[in-house]
Amino acid sequence: MARQRSTIRDVARRAGVSVTTVSHTFSGNGVVNPATQARVRAAAAELGYHPDVVASGLRRSRLGVVGLVLRPAVGEHPEHVSDVDYFPRFAGAAALTCLEHGYALMLVADPTVPGGPVTAYACDGIVVTDPVADDPLVAYLRSSRTPYTLVGADVNDPDDPWVVDIATPEITDRVLDHLTEAGATRVALVTGCDPIEWNAATEQRYRERMRESGAPELVVHALELGGGEAGMQAADDLLALPDRPDGVYCQTSDHARGLVDRLLERGLRVPDDIRVVCGSDADRLRATEPSITAVDLQPEALGRQAAAGLLRQLEPGLDLTVPDPQHGRIIERRSTARRAV
Amino acid sequence: MARQRSTIRDVARRAGVSVTTVSHTFSGNGVVNPATQARVRAAAAELGYHPDVVASGLRRSRLGVVGLVLRPAVGEHPEHVSDVDYFPRFAGAAALTCLEHGYALMLVADPTVPGGPVTAYACDGIVVTDPVADDPLVAYLRSSRTPYTLVGADVNDPDDPWVVDIATPEITDRVLDHLTEAGATRVALVTGCDPIEWNAATEQRYRERMRESGAPELVVHALELGGGEAGMQAADDLLALPDRPDGVYCQTSDHARGLVDRLLERGLRVPDDIRVVCGSDADRLRATEPSITAVDLQPEALGRQAAAGLLRQLEPGLDLTVPDPQHGRIIERRSTARRAV
DNA sequence: CTGAAAGCGCTTACAG
DNA sequence: CTGAAAGCGCTTACAG
Numbered sequence: 001m002a003r004q005r006s007t008i009r010d011v012a013r014r015a016g017v018s019v020t021t022v023s024h025t026f027s028g029n030g031v032v033n034p035a036t037q038a039r040v041r042a043a044a045a046e047l048g049y050h051p052d053v054v055a056s057g058l059r060r061s062r063l064g065v066v067g068l069v070l071r072p073a074v075g076e077h078p079e080h081v082s083d084v085d086y087f088p089r090f091a092g093a094a095a096l097t098c099l100e101h102g103y104a105l106m107l108v109a110d111p112t113v114p115g116g117p118v119t120a121y122a123c124d125g126i127v128v129t130d131p132v133a134d135d136p137l138v139a140y141l142r143s144s145r146t147p148y149t150l151v152g153a154d155v156n157d158p159d160d161p162w163v164v165d166i167a168t169p170e171i172t173d174r175v176l177d178h179l180t181e182a183g184a185t186r187v188a189l190v191t192g193c194d195p196i197e198w199n200a201a202t203e204q205r206y207r208e209r210m211r212e213s214g215a216p217e218l219v220v221h222a223l224e225l226g227g228g229e230a231g232m233q234a235a236d237d238l239l240a241l242p243d244r245p246d247g248v249y250c251q252t253s254d255h256a257r258g259l260v261d262r263l264l265e266r267g268l269r270v271p272d273d274i275r276v277v278c279g280s281d282a283d284r285l286r287a288t289e290p291s292i293t294a295v296d297l298q299p300e301a302l303g304r305q306a307a308a309g310l311l312r313q314l315e316p317g318l319d320l321t322v323p324d325p326q327h328g329r330i331i332e333r334r335s336t337a338r339r340a341v
Numbered sequence: 342m343a344r345q346r347s348t349i350r351d352v353a354r355r356a357g358v359s360v361t362t363v364s365h366t367f368s369g370n371g372v373v374n375p376a377t378q379a380r381v382r383a384a385a386a387e388l389g390y391h392p393d394v395v396a397s398g399l400r401r402s403r404l405g406v407v408g409l410v411l412r413p414a415v416g417e418h419p420e421h422v423s424d425v426d427y428f429p430r431f432a433g434a435a436a437l438t439c440l441e442h443g444y445a446l447m448l449v450a451d452p453t454v455p456g457g458p459v460t461a462y463a464c465d466g467i468v469v470t471d472p473v474a475d476d477p478l479v480a481y482l483r484s485s486r487t488p489y490t491l492v493g494a495d496v497n498d499p500d501d502p503w504v505v506d507i508a509t510p511e512i513t514d515r516v517l518d519h520l521t522e523a524g525a526t527r528v529a530l531v532t533g534c535d536p537i538e539w540n541a542a543t544e545q546r547y548r549e550r551m552r553e554s555g556a557p558e559l560v561v562h563a564l565e566l567g568g569g570e571a572g573m574q575a576a577d578d579l580l581a582l583p584d585r586p587d588g589v590y591c592q593t594s595d596h597a598r599g600l601v602d603r604l605l606e607r608g609l610r611v612p613d614d615i616r617v618v619c620g621s622d623a624d625r626l627r628a629t630e631p632s633i634t635a636v637d638l639q640p641e642a643l644g645r646q647a648a649a650g651l652l653r654q655l656e657p658g659l660d661l662t663v664p665d666p667q668h669g670r671i672i673e674r675r676s677t678a679r680r681a682v
Numbered sequence: 683c684t685g686a687a688a689g690c691g692c693t694t695a696c697a698g
Numbered sequence: 699c700t701g702a703a704a705g706c707g708c709t710t711a712c713a714g
Contacts, residue, residue: 005485007707018685023709030710033683050452053463054404055707058395058690064460065447088433088641095432095448104460106406106447107436111391119405119445122394144346300429348691359701364693371694374699396691399706 006047015043026051057122066098066310067108067123069137071130071196085253085282086299087129090151093303094127101311101318112136125314127151127306130166133195147313149306152197162313164305168201171295171328175249175277176209178293182275182336184247188218190234190259191251202251202279218245222255231258239266247275253282256292260335276335290334301325347388356384367392398463407439407651408449408464410478412471412537426594426623427640428470431492434644435468442652442659453477466655468492468647471507474536488654490647493538503654505646509542512636512669516590516618517550519634523616523677525588529559531575531600532592543592543620559586563596572599580607588616594623597633601676617676631675642666 012019017036024030025040032040044050057063070087095105103124111120120126129151131138138160141148153163179187189206192199203219210217220237222230234255238245250256256278260270268274270290278285281294304322311318353360358377365371366381373381385391398404411428436446444465452461461467470492472479479501482489494504520528530547533540544560551558561578563571575596579586591597597619601611609615611631619626622635645663652659 008709009707019708020685020710021683024684027709031683036683050459050462052399052707053458053460054395054399055690056709057463058393058399058692059707059709061690063395064458067445088437089429090433091436092429092432096429099448099450102450102458104408104447104449104458106445107440108445109440109443117394117405117443117445118391119394121391122398349693350691360692361694361701362699365700368693372699377699393691396706397693399708400691400693402706 005052006049008049008051010047011040011044011049014047015040027056062124063122064102065104065106065123066094066307066314067106067120067126068094069108069110069120069126069128071110071128071132071135071137086280086297090129090299090303090306093300094307095303097304097307097322098311101315101320103311103314105307110137112140125149125310127310129302129306130194130196130198133200147310149309149313151302151306155195155197155200162309164302164309165327166198166297166302167327168198169205171279171297172202172205172249173209174328174330175279175295176206178330178332178336179247179249179275179277182247182271182338184245184275186215186218186243186245187247187249188220188238188241188245189249189251190220190222190231190238190255192224192255193221194224198279199251202249206249216243222252224252224254227254228258228261231255231260232262235259235262235266239263239268246273247277249277249279251279253278253280253285253292253294256294257284257288260290260292271335271337277330281331285333293333293336294331296329296331298325298327298329346393347390349390349392351388352381352385352390355388356381368397403465404463405443406445406447406464407435407648407655408447408461408467409435410449410451410461410467410469412451412469412473412476412478427621427638431470431640431644431647434641435648436644438645438648438663439652442656442661444652444655446648451478453481466490466651468651470643470647471535471537471539474541488651490650490654492643492647496536496538496541503650505643505650506668507539507638507643508668509539510546512620512638513543513546513590514550515669515671516620516636517547519671519673519677520588520590520616520618523588523612523679525586525616527556527559527584527586528588528590529561529579529582529586530590530592531561531563531572531579531596533565533596534562535565539620540592543590547590557584563593565593565595568595569599569602572596572601573603576600576603576607580604580609587614588618590618590620592620594619594621594626594633594635597635598625598629601631601633612676612678618671622672626674634674634677635672637670637672639666639668639670 008019008022012022021032022040024032025037091107098105108120109117111118125147127149131150131154133155135154138154149162151164152166191203207217220234222234250259260276263270278292278294281296285292285294302325308320308322349360349363353363362373363381365373366378432448439446449461450458452459466488468490472491472495474496476495479495490503492505493507532544548558561575563575591600601617604611619633619635622637626633626635643666649661649663
């Protein structure tokens, strides 16, 4: 936009100096006589000049922009991201952290999708949430030496130094304990299919816990993109088990909503017959009946952490303190309420 | 980043063609023999080449990026934006709408702030929420013929064609009716100081309503940046009135929280002595005691509308349907609960 | 302290 | 259908 504007040459001509001097005046590089600077700034003001960050970005290979890639499903199917949920809140908080330090945050499509937009490659650094196993984007970022932070680890590379911890095992423990306290004795897990830490580590910890307590491991996988339908299917799968569960940990809110709806349809009572906890809080869990207990994943805190981690790499001098997230507070609702006396 | 990458020249050399041919192959402009294209793509793949959007953006004056400016306080004091509130949700939803159509959304600082980053000028178009009276940014956008949408009108230019309606008078009516139904007979307004439509139109409608019903007009202005402190001050101001109100419409959540806390401190009961409605829902209104009734401003719906309005200008052919917001649903909480029987 | 000049990687008339 | 060349607006050694 606004490229029909005046340029550094116009300012130079008007101020009677070279473009070098104008450039130095605005960039703070080099040394310029204060009187000359004043002339330059006056000329610029008269012309309504401002530096073109795109041109400067091209020249300096630095744009002042942090990229955010939402993965895995989101990059390819943004229409499936529901509004009031995790991603917008994460993105908004990350963006504000960047703004506070003079950076813009850009939400970009996954650039490794063939034929898609490659705007991401223009960014000074990238935040990825959540990386998939052997993520091609992460491989690219590393090989090109682009600064990055990951929210949740690549499951095949848990030791990456730039991972923001999402505390999946701890959260899983907390959910399972909560279900037990609510009266559940046979707890099933409904997890997703995306190969991300959140899914993999949850299932792993769930299985460990079941084994420890000698309980059966009841795991159903549901496609993230399947939405409520997939949740309904999961409900049918669970009810078809020989030993029906009386508690379910369902990770995504789409699935949880469909699952509960289906359980009710099939004549079961929630929470009396089956208690349900959703792993990611969302608006749709609050409003309908019964409301569904959920984990507050603290997207804002994670977004701030991820942005801060990246800004620290981009500008080592930066003084950045962001609050630690209180991982996985459980918000209790009807779906795990104890029977009234 | 990644500017130590291979360029269009490397690809041209390797494929044995000119850079023009490579450019045409990737941009879809011009006509290139399919066999040649295949050679070019093969060479590009071997080199890991991808077009540089910054260079292309400079040349074509088009970056594929929509800017979002949060105003007025946010641009200058981003640290004052609370996490779980309006802006992140608005921004996240707008961003996803852009992504769905091949654009990136960039959250940028207000470029009219002297000495600040001017990244905003690099965008193909700008969403502004919320413009202030005689907004210099809007003036700039117009004069430079940059596409834009405004969320809430410039109060001195209500007929701008690119405004997303925020339905302030309707919402004000709904809140005042709700307070009356909750038993309030003398309702005060605590509004902000930023010269934005939300403040101005709320106060205007409030005064009209009070005049219609012959009630006194009790208006207190509190600084947006004052936060909870300013809300406490507002409480003191209200209690100092000769005819103490028994209902308060307080627009921002910071103010509302401080206001209620102070009322309790001073020995009043909420809702029994004073009913309170907040004009913008936020996390902090839910958790503490008493929880505070609030207006759900539907930031996600507004964000989608604003982005869609801009994308339609950028690409007139685009098929964009976004849901109309259900402006201003009231979320009832303790602070307006009717006395138990 | 100031300026002339090369070049960042791409696009786009224009000529063939 | 293909290529040589100018130029988008800036930055940065380098020479003065």
